[in-house]
Amino acid sequence: MEDKSTKIEESVREAAPDNRISCTVARAIAADLDVSVGEVGDAADRLGVKIHGCELGCF
16 A cells, blocks of 8 residues: 555656646645645655745745
8 A cells, every 4th residue: 555655746746747836736636635735845845846836835
C-alpha cells in the first residue's frame, strides 16, 4: 500500500508536466487527498515543482 507522501507526490507530478502548478490546483490536490496544503507544498518542493498564482499565501 502506498504511503501518503507517495500519493501526494504522484498527484503533484501528474498535475505538473512542466514543473509548475497553480495554487488552485495545489489546493485541489490537498482537498482530494484529504491532506493539508502544507503537505502538498512540501511534496512540490521535494519534486522541484513551482507553485504559481498563490491566492492565500499558503505556499
